Amino acid sequence: MDLRHLRYFLLLADELHFTRAAEKIGIRQPPLSMLIRKLEDAVGAQLFHRRSRGVELTEAGERLKTAAVAVLADLQSAVTDARRIAEGQSGxxxxxxxxxxxxxxxxxxxxxxxxxxxxxxxxxxxxxxxxxxxxxxxxxxxxxxxxxxxxxxxxxxxxxxxxxxxxxxxxxxxxxxxxxxxxxxxxxxxxxxxxxxxxxxxxxxxxxxxxxxxxxxxxxxxxxxxxxxxxxxxxxxxxxxxxxxxxxxxxxxxxxxxxxxxxxxxxxxxxxxxxxxxxxxxxxxxxxxxxxxxxxx
CATH class of the missing domain: 3.40.190.290 (D-Maltodextrin-Binding Protein; domain 2)
Incomplete structure (x- = not known):
């Protein structure tokens, strides 16, 4: 699992629509569907219910969304802290x-x-x-x-x-x-x-x-x-x-x-x-x- 998968997952979790999410990412819908399938395989759980008019998060998807938001926020904070230390602004x-x-x-x-x-x-x-x-x-x-x-x-x-x-x-x-x-x-x-x-x-x-x-x-x-x-x-x-x-x-x-x-x-x-x-x-x-x-x- 890489960070790109988590970011794409979060975008889809917000849009709840493959086509709209793919357009925002800048890719076609099939590759996004494939990436989400790979993420679900890695997690070992279905993350979305596929519906005719979009998708819905499963209970496992809701839990992963909460964790993914925290992980990416912590990562961004760590990157910012590292940059400020390297610039002599923090430490x-x-x-x-x-x-x-x-x-x-x-x-x-x-x-x-x-x-x-x-x-x-x-x-x-x-x-x-x-x-x-x-x-x-x-x-x-x-x-x-x-x-x-x-x-x-x-x-x-x-x-x-x-x-x-x-x-x-x-x-x-x-x-x-x-x-x-x-x-x-x-x-x-x-x-x-x-x-x-x-x-x-x-x-x-x-x-x-x-x-x-x-x-x-x-x-x-x-x-x-x-x-x-x-x-x-x-x-x-x-x-x-x-x-x-x-x-x-x-x-x-x-x-x-x-x-x-x-x-x-x-x-x-x-x-x-x-x-x-x-x-x-x-x-x-x-x-x-x-x-x-x-x-x-």
Whole structure:
């Protein structure tokens, strides 16, 4: 049994007349009669009562009609879904976010713009660190990830810049460095610095250490934060000071003051990465859309 037989059967079931049904199909009446006979043989039941002025559906024919309508509707829906997935208009994207990148306003704004244009695409977010997200891309557990460079682009990954932000210093409220004016980083030389483990963000970690070195000192490291976002409560608790991407300062805490840095400010870039051999229209469409949105922000 093929789909053509079901379509011809449904047309005859609607017209209840071989000649009219054959005319709508664009064939002669005898071939249509032969096709219906073959369908009845395949089903093992008579589907129509032949009358002098047309045909009537048998009980078996009525049941097959109901099922055939559902089968063809499901098939059309599947074809439509497959086409939309191939065009990048439907499906699921697994998106990773590293090192509090989601605090930067450009990222939620770009994602909102993408979701507005692609309402049938489901985004599954995952927050982690850059090395873990890169592993997720390699292992195909993620489709695309916002990461903290620098990361070497290899033949397995495609990495594109997204945004870049300056860094600020976070100090406990009431601390000697509390204030509103830009602060030379050298004035924090005697302070204890709270950083995250280098393994989870080597690029950003090295940027902070290099900025301190350029300011003439090597930072005294104290309590380690499990991730960038968890630095803020440690500063509020008085464990020390820290240099963080400006977007992390959107975390409001009564116990923390954020001050801009004077002079040449260290930068915190954000890039997005995907597999170099990625062929998914979903990933290509997402990458293109967020780049357009970024330029409009």
């Amino acid at each position: 699921r994207l697994r998106v990773g976010f590293a090192g509090a990148t989601y605090f930067h306003p450009a990222i939620p704004a770009a994602i909102r713009a993408y979701r507005a244009a692609h309402p049938d695409v489901v985004l599954s977010p995952e927050q982690s660190n850059t090395p873990a997200l890169l592993a997720g891309l390699h292992e195909k557990r993620l489709d695309i990830a916002f990461i903290r460079p620098p990361v070497s682009e290899s033949d397995r990954l495609k990495i594109r810049p997204f945004v870049e932000e300056d860094m600020v210093i976070a100090v406990p409220a009431g601390h000697a460095l509390d204030g509103t004016e830009p602060l030379p980083l050298s004035e924090a030389a005697g302070e204890t610095f709270i950083l995250f483990p280098r393994a989870i963000g080597p690029g950003l970690y090295d940027t902070i250490i290099s900025a301190c070195s350029a300011a003439g000192f090597s930072p005294r490291l104290g309590q380690e934060a499990s991730q960038i976002a968890s630095i803020v409560p440690l500063v509020a608790a008085g464990f020390g000071v820290s240099v963080i991407p400006r977007s992390v300062s959107f975390i409001q805490s009564k116990g923390v003051v954020y001050r801009s840095l004077a002079g040449e400010t260290p930068r915190a870039p954000i890039a997005f990465a995907c597999r170099a051999d990625e062929t998914s229209a979903l990933v290509a469409g997402f990458a293109a859309a967020i780049q357009v949105a970024r330029r409009q922000i």
